[in-house]
Amino acid sequence: MKKVFFSVLIIYLLYAVTMSSYLFLVDTPLPEAYIGTEADPNTFMNEEQLILSTDFSKWRNVLYFVHTPFEWLIYLFVICFGISQFFARWSKQLIKFKFFQTALYVILLSCLSFLITFPIKYVAYSISKQYGISIQTFESWMKDNLIGFWIEALLLTVVVYVIMYLISKSPKRWWLYTWLLSIPFTLFLMFIQPVVIDPLYNEFYPIQDKELEEEILQLANQVDIPADRVYEVKMSEKTNALNAYVTGIGSNLRIVLWDTTLMSLSKEEVLFVMAHEMGHYDLNHLKQLLIGMIALSFVGLFITSKLYQFTINNVGKQLNLKRNEMAAIPIILLILSLLSFTTSPMSNAISRAYEYQADRYAIDLTDEPDAAVATFHKLSVEGLADVNPPTIVKLFRYTHPPMVERITHIREYRNEIDKTK
Template sequence: MDTASLTFTAVFCALLVLSLITRTVLSSRQIRHVARHRGTVPTAFSHTISLPAHQKAADYTITKSRFGMLELSIDAALLLGWTLLGGLDWLNQALLAALGGGMVQQLALLAAFTLIGGLFTLPLGWWATFRIEERFGFNKMTLSLWLGDLLKGALVGTLVGLPIAALVLWLMGTAGSTWWIWAWGVWMTFNLLALVLYPTLIAPLFNKFEPLQDETLKARVNALMQRCGFAAKGLFVMDGSKRSAHANAYFTGFGAAKRVVFFDTLLKQLSPAEIDAVLAHELGHYKRRHIIKRIVLMFGLSLLGFALLGWLSGKAWFYTGLGVMPSLDAPNNALALLLFMMAVPLLTFFLSPLMAHMSRSHEFEADAYAMAQTNGADLASALLKLFKDNASTLTPDPVYAQFYYSHPPASERLARLLSTGPAHAARPA
């Protein structure tokens, strides 16, 4: 290899090692910290969370963290196998020999890479669902439902992903040096369309969505949304309980296609006033323009990503430095896409603390909005129930939380809610 290729290989290896060390240290800190505090419920929660519930959350967190470290090792091995150990190069050469160079070969490369990677990680998904989630009482899925979800997901991915990939590959081959701008436009258009079409076309393939039947709750929710100046296309209950005991509520869709979705598990666990408070929190994300801000951020970051891919795809050292010999008489566009998707997360991983910090700030703002529209005590009560029922640890490692947590730790979030007191609960529910 030439000097540029060797240099890029060294940078790639350094980022891989640094990310592995960082992830391992953070996970080890989390495991030790949670285990050290497993025997005592934090004082702030001693009257609301029992010791067995606290210990269950600790055990669940530790188990998932250890499993995450196993996944990390396997992912790193697969990454090296695909790149420096020649896996992707071998697959590309085999498909070139069988199909020749062209669009069919490139799409076959993308499909084969996805299929092989999925087969390698399939046992991990099975273990997470039928061993970890099952052990802690969260899994409600049968093996047939799990397999059905996999098949439906693969079908949707094929029907949606292959045409988008084909269009991007075509642009890479025909649109000249500025292809990445056009490809970025295609990608953003697809994402915006997905926000509109997902609730009505994709989500119903996996879950049942029925209109909310509880007239009293419906009246409360409609009154809250009217008070907040928010319009939704409908209020729906999702049969989340057929897959998991975890509970949630969310808005989905975009523009006029927005829907309010409640997990059926949530409706069973929370009182009407608590549901109001949780919904007001979600409304807060819209009213504080968090959704728009995240979309704009996604636009900006993806534009930078496509620009970087446009530059790297024309450099021979990008391919050879990652263990792949580019073709001289066939397009290398699919290779460029795959290598970029594998290499760039090693760099963007170190942006995680910034993204997590922004997300936690948004959560605090949404909580503040909810307290102005409903009762802060109801939101605090709802969050306590959700922390307990979802077995979320009350004692995460502070450094781990700062690096990863998209939501504030329970202690910080509830302390802020309770410290404001009823004075900020302008409209008790």
């Protein structure tokens, strides 16, 4: 199995070199139809911004395509070299109760993964600072990483404990019971995230501009969004990027604006952004995505159970692993991660379609196409966005349409409306 790992490692290194070379060398020309239009970055970015956005995007893309399969290597490494088995045995020797055994195992596994991937994360942080997107101090960045570490460790402990328990009780149907339990668990996390998890990272408070808040709430009332307050989040100490979103479910539904967005956009532009986010809610995108995620997890867990059984049957003895052993959990995590990556182009395509719908919704609600285009220009400049990415990057990374397509879509939609009047 060690030979298998080193073979996979060589394949990974060849892949990393090839993919990095391609992403650094590829130049995606702007389609002729866009040249000279509002969607052409040459019309709203200066020469320095164009160079910076191109270079920054290439670094981000390389780090994504290198880092994602690197995580798979970690799972393979801890299994093939007996590290997972050692962590599991040690946890059982030190602790009597099963849940706390699981917690210690997860912490040990998470610590190892954190240390191995830390250099890549630090490079990503450094590049973001170098290009002026991040202004976060190293101390603040480390604090966010540590908070994320413990939140993920806690959630993973619960997931691993439940999965191992179900496998021991129902070897053939554990995946189905896991799926059924994942539904209320996901809804619970969505409910508590705005009020419990998000405030651990950033400071949230009622928006300071009360006049703007009133206009935003008026928009919300028009589309029956049950929100009675708009929240501002203090991001200006961490980033120069802009963002806004509607989050949470039920009584914890929140409309949130980054303070950087309020500093950079005009009132009309902010209202367009908020109308776009409200569109996601009113068009039931959040519910549809949730239903789609639940359906996809059903298929994913079924496939995972079959691949997991196949792996244990064929290499379980060589790895000294049994089906219901905690030490085998990296196999399940590896399979789930692989499935998530392979389905990302499909989920991203659906997300991009929803973004187009929300853009049209915002135009209908605000009647401000000029504000929409100006917003997209500012988002591109402040975030050094690649407005016309390579196809492979768009497929695997873009949950939102590239700005070239998004700006053009807005104008075409508005022209269609004008023709019908």
